[in-house]
Amino acid sequence: MPNSEPVRVAKYALEEYLRQRSVISVPEWVSEELTARRAGCFVSIHTRDGSLRGCIGTIYPTEENVALEIINNAISASTRDPRFSPISVGELPCLDISVDILGLPEETTVAELNPKMFGVIVTLGNRKGVLLPDLEGVETVQQQLRIALRKAGIRESEDYRIFRFAVERYY
The missing domain is CATH 3.30.1490.150 (Hypothetical protein ph0010; domain 2)
Incomplete structure (x- = not known):
């Protein structure tokens, strides 16, 4: 099953950051649904056996759109979750990512x-x-x-x- 658009954005941001150490801009292929909307989101990264490897998010939007929120939270989940060591490039093929876009509390x-x-x-x-x-x-x-x-x-x-x-x- 192909990944959803929010997960494709998170994966792309994560791969580019781990390989190039650069934070991507919102890719041209991202839909208006993600570029015209603001919302908090969480990016969760799991190993294929289901173990949590990183999860960081925002309850309220901090970026100008949800696509940027996903990009920043994907990078944070992979490198700044204090419970885990940073994710390495070699781990990428063995990880599953999910994205939760939050409604207002x-x-x-x-x-x-x-x-x-x-x-x-x-x-x-x-x-x-x-x-x-x-x-x-x-x-x-x-x-x-x-x-x-x-x-x-x-x-x-x-x-x-x-x-x-x-x-x-x-x-």
Whole structure:
């Protein structure tokens, strides 16, 4: 199955950066759907066995369009995810990339969460934890919240705020 356009943009940006150490401009072949729209996005990189190798994203848009958001987040996911060493050129053939384009977050309650449909953001002061939706091994709202809270360094007993967001996931 051919890759979606957002994934083709991410792969191209990643390959060019790792081979040439240059950040690409938006390629001419990118559609208006990605150049006329602004949105946050996450780029996730996995090994063929499904192990996470890098994931970086933006909740809100930081670039002039989603194509640039994908380009920058693809490079960051491959080189700046603090959980992993930078990806090497030799790894490229063995990696799978997905791109999640985010809808705007909305404040919500635990009762309105659904880990298959919505990502979650928990905040308290300047602490923030984000978890994408429909992740392997995350079946319940409690699991989703526990992981997001741990990422934020927030205890379950603290008075935190919850936001949810929808994504368009591309492979």
